[in-house]
Amino acid sequence: MAQATAASAGAAGSFKTMTQRKREDALTGYAFLAPALIIFLIFLIIPIGFAVYISFTNWNGITPLAQADAYQFVGLDNYNRLLFQQGISQRDFYTAFKNNLYFVMGVVPAQTILALVLAVIVNQKWLKAKGVFRTAFYFPSITSSVVISLIFMWMFTRGGLINTLIGGVSSGYTNVDWLNDSNGLIHNFLGLFGITRQTVGDWASARVASLTLWDWISGPSVTLFTIMILNTWTTIGTMMIIFLAALQNIPSHVYEAAAVDGATGLQAFRRITVPLLRPTTFFVVTLGLIGTFQVFDQIFVISSGGPAKTTLTIAYIVYQNGFQNSAMGLAAATAIVLFVIIFAFSIVQRRITSEKAD
Amino acid sequence: MASTTFVQSQEEVNNPLRRLLPVIGITILVIFALIQTVPFVLTIANSFKCLPAVQQYPTSFIPAPPFGVECRTETGASRPAAESSNTLTFNPATEGYTELSTFPFPRWFLNSAIYAIAVTVLRLLFDSLAGYALAKIKFPGNRVMFFTMLGTMMIPGVVLLIPRFIILKQIGLLNTYQGVIFALAADAFGIILMKQFFESIPDEIEEAGQVDGANRFIIFFRIVLPMATPALTALAIFSFQGTWNNFMDILIIVGGNPQLQNLPVGLALLRGQFGDTLRWHTFLAGAVLTTVPMAIIFFALQRYFVQGVSYSGLKG
Numbered sequence: 001m002a003q004a005t006a007a008s009a010g011a012a013g014s015f016k017t018m019t020q021r022k023r024e025d026a027l028t029g030y031a032f033l034a035p036a037l038i039i040f041l042i043f044l045i046i047p048i049g050f051a052v053y054i055s056f057t058n059w060n061g062i063t064p065l066a067q068a069d070a071y072q073f074v075g076l077d078n079y080n081r082l083l084f085q086q087g088i089s090q091r092d093f094y095t096a097f098k099n100n101l102y103f104v105m106g107v108v109p110a111q112t113i114l115a116l117v118l119a120v121i122v123n124q125k126w127l128k129a130k131g132v133f134r135t136a137f138y139f140p141s142i143t144s145s146v147v148i149s150l151i152f153m154w155m156f157t158r159g160g161l162i163n164t165l166i167g168g169v170s171s172g173y174t175n176v177d178w179l180n181d182s183n184g185l186i187h188n189f190l191g192l193f194g195i196t197r198q199t200v201g202d203w204a205s206a207r208v209a210s211l212t213l214w215d216w217i218s219g220p221s222v223t224l225f226t227i228m229i230l231n232t233w234t235t236i237g238t239m240m241i242i243f244l245a246a247l248q249n250i251p252s253h254v255y256e257a258a259a260v261d262g263a264t265g266l267q268a269f270r271r272i273t274v275p276l277l278r279p280t281t282f283f284v285v286t287l288g289l290i291g292t293f294q295v296f297d298q299i300f301v302i303s304s305g306g307p308a309k310t311t312l313t314i315a316y317i318v319y320q321n322g323f324q325n326s327a328m329g330l331a332a333a334t335a336i337v338l339f340v341i342i343f344a345f346s347i348v349q350r351r352i353t354s355e356k357a358d
Numbered sequence: 359m360a361s362t363t364f365v366q367s368q369e370e371v372n373n374p375l376r377r378l379l380p381v382i383g384i385t386i387l388v389i390f391a392l393i394q395t396v397p398f399v400l401t402i403a404n405s406f407k408c409l410p411a412v413q414q415y416p417t418s419f420i421p422a423p424p425f426g427v428e429c430r431t432e433t434g435a436s437r438p439a440a441e442s443s444n445t446l447t448f449n450p451a452t453e454g455y456t457e458l459s460t461f462p463f464p465r466w467f468l469n470s471a472i473y474a475i476a477v478t479v480l481r482l483l484f485d486s487l488a489g490y491a492l493a494k495i496k497f498p499g500n501r502v503m504f505f506t507m508l509g510t511m512m513i514p515g516v517v518l519l520i521p522r523f524i525i526l527k528q529i530g531l532l533n534t535y536q537g538v539i540f541a542l543a544a545d546a547f548g549i550i551l552m553k554q555f556f557e558s559i560p561d562e563i564e565e566a567g568q569v570d571g572a573n574r575f576i577i578f579f580r581i582v583l584p585m586a587t588p589a590l591t592a593l594a595i596f597s598f599q600g601t602w603n604n605f606m607d608i609l610i611i612v613g614g615n616p617q618l619q620n621l622p623v624g625l626a627l628l629r630g631q632f633g634d635t636l637r638w639h640t641f642l643a644g645a646v647l648t649t650v651p652m653a654i655i656f657f658a659l660q661r662y663f664v665q666g667v668s669y670s671g672l673k674g
Contacts (some may be wrong), residue, residue, distance in 0.1 A: 028574045029497030036488035036544040038504075042529075047521030054524060065528065067495075097635055118390060121383040133661065136391035139398070142663070143655050144603035147645040150629065151401050154638055161400070164415040237394065242669045265379070268394045294516040297605045301626045315516040322520050323610075326403035335517045342514055 016026040054332040055079070061328030071329070080331035089190075089211035089330060093337075096312040098211065102220040103228055103295060103313065104345075110232045115239035120273065122240070123247045134244070138237040145234070149301035152230045153179060172238065178226045182308035184218025185225055221310030227298050235291065239284050246280035247273070281352045286346060293342045314338045373457065378489050398649075405642035406450040409442035409525025412638045422447035429453040454639030455647075462616050463644065466624035470602055470648075473538050473620055478597040480543040482590055490578055494564065503551070507546040515606060523610050533615045538608055541578055542601060555589035556582065592666035595659060602652055621648040 001224070003168045028173030030037075055078055059071035081089040122133055140148065155161045156178040163175040197214040204214040220228060250273070258268045274281075296315040299305060305312040305320070318338065371674040403419040404412045408429035409416075427442050427449040442449045491497070492504050522541055523532070531537035559582060599667075605622040612618035619627070625644050629636065656663060 003626040017499050019593060025495055026497040028489045029495040029500065032487045032491035032495065032578075033503060034547060038511065039540065039544040040507075040546075041483065042516070043522060043525065046517065047505075047525040048513070050524055051521035051590050053519075059522075076479075092398075114390075118387065121387055124380070124383060126381070127387075133387050134664065136395050136650075137669075138663070139653075139656070140394055140564045142599060142652050143398075143649050144605065144622045144652075146603075146605050146626045147648050150625065150641050151397050153629075153636075154401075154404075154642065155397060158412065159415075161415065161417060164417075168416075189575045196537070233394070236390075238667055241664055245667075290514055294514045296516055297622075297626075300605075300609075301629055318519060322523070328520065328524070335520050339514060343512070346512075346565055 002133055011257045022204045038300045051332045052336065055336055059328045060326040061322055062326055063333070074329065077165065078330045079337070081330065082333055082337060084127060086210060088296075090315055092312060092320075093314070093334065094209040094211055095309050096314045096317045097341075098216060099220065099224055099292060100313045101294070103231075104289060104292045106220060106225075106228045107231050107235075107292045108285060110228075111239055111288055112281065114232070115236045116243050116277075116281075118241035119238065119247055120269070124243055134241065137240050140234045141237040143234075145297035146301055148230065148234055149298045151300055152226070156226055171199075176222060179223055179302065179308050180242070181222035182306075182310045184221055184310075186213075186217060186219030220306070223303055223307060224311045227295070227302060227311060228301075230298055231292065231295065235288070239287070242284055243277065243280060246277055254259050273297075278353065282350070285349060285353075289345050289349060290342060293338065293345070314341070327358055363493070380470060397560055400427070400458065401508060401541050401642050402646055403448070405454050405639060405646045406452070407448055407639055408437065408439070408442055408451045408453055409637060410439035411448055412642070414439040414443055416445055418443050418448040420447045421450045423449070425450050427451045451639075454637075454643035457637065457640040458647070462619075462624065464648075465617060466619055467623045467647065469618060470622075471651075472535065473542075473604070473608065474598050474601040476535075476539045477542045477601040478594050481545060481548050481597045482594060483549035485543040486583060486586065486590065487531040488549045488550045490556050490582065492549070493553045493556035494561075494582075495574070507549055511546045511550075515546070519606065519610050526611060531611075533612050533618060535612075536616065537611045538618075541611060542607065544603070545597075548597065551593055552586070552589055553585055559585060573606050588662075588665070591659070591662045595662055595666055598655065599652060629640075 014109075042304075056073060056075060057071040058074050058077070059065070063070040065071070081087060082093045083090065091138050100196075118137060122130055122137075123126065127133075154241050156163075158175055159175050163173075164177065167173045167175065197212070200214075207213075208216065254272055255268055256274075258272055263271065294315050295313050296319065299313055299316045300319070303311040305316050314334065316340065318331050318334045321329075321334055323329045400417055403421070404417065406421065408427070428437070429442075430436055439544055442451065462651050475611070488507075492500060492507075526532045526537050527539065531540065563581060563585075564577050567581050572580070602620075603622060604620070605626065608620050609623045609626070613623060616624065616627075621644070625641070625648065628644075629641065
């Protein structure tokens, strides 16, 4: 009996210290978290809520918000102007959306495939000086996007290095104005066969969301294409290293077993490497999607959206609307639409990748 | 025995291809390695030329004496390209670099260093504290906090442009050093990186400390943090690189004041002022000076760079 009381008293005692300890842990936990949490609240979470609110107003970004007539509540007007109502805002948005789509569809596959190919070669047993190649491929990733944009501008100027190089190889070459050519690549290609907007029929001049169908299918302009090359060039290094790390994680006995079974190198690549790399590929493609949908720095430095708005991107019109056109409400709405677009693409991409896995 | 012969015959069938594969592979690698590095070599070479020589092709890239030639004659006219450059070699000049000092370039360099160092130090502290709490301390809301952090990583940086601008304007930190430093002082990626690392440290180590009566903070700073050097190094590299090269955030926060801009923002806005007639040797000199500090860090700590990137990839 006495023993039982002692035991229960002991249990009660330890129970008390347990709650005490729990409370202590909660306190220390939040104390550790506090600095980061405060930063996140002030510069991330509250601002996002604020931006959603601003996107329903016509604030110009300049008048102090405390002033009585600083802004009016306009409901969904900004979204409407951007997406549905005919006008310059809508045309700019869909132009940017179209450019961005071409940018993503060109750069993401190119960077993923090139990075994978390079990683597979670097991972081969017979390769010497792996470190040298890895360093060479990765180096552009550590430099500033602004610096790389300046270097590319210099190389791609009309009388510049790239044109001189191509001109040296092929004699009939007329210099391409890489940084100032608004013609779409598909438009140029079709033009070779005499197919133009005038010859294909009236449908090409029909307008969908303020743009003619011909505009939609013209492809990226030569200038946007130049920026696509730049973007691919800077990103393959990082992605190659991610692939390389994943390749090195595949145990070598898997390949040895396949070789014993008579699999050729190519078969082993298709049946072993590619499936085992699926999670990594998913990660790389997601990184690529998020990065390319946000392309901004290079556009800012090289083309400011020109020529003829063919390098306008969604990120760039967020900046333009907010800081140059003094339409902060519209800019906030554009940013939120961009977020939704990126989010939707990530989900679609996740669907596609997981379906393939089944 | 039978299977051995089979493998051998397979190898014989593949022999010509097998010999060729390394050749093709190395060719691809060499071509890409050149594509990735030659632009930098040419940038360095041309930053040391006089302007007319930059615009002369084929581009010479081998420096030859005399060094430090003057780009202008006594009357102030620029000397023709042929005087300082031929097909392969050029006489290095420093005009591009001296011209940089006519802009607030030294100031931008200093600002880049201030931002990068301050943000890195704060992130090392704040991210590791938060990462430790999420990894090792059981408190109500632990999971919610973790998923909130993870969720913020999905928000694209561009989307934050406007919100950050609005809040910084409201609290009066627009166009200040503090504005840049505080806004970037903690990041979800770093917190999750540190959390991941702390989870790999066995609990016994901290329990031993607790038995000795030390509190959590002492245990963290004396015992746990010193063990985290590899993760801290990776985090320091990412933070320094990200902030040194940061363009978009810094453009929005201090774009209005040239005295507060960093190198990328300064160079980009300078390019805007020049329009299409850039003084290329000056811009290339700016590009070189912006890249050199990162390059030094990269070559000194290469191992950690690669580890860090692979780590971020394996997580996904």
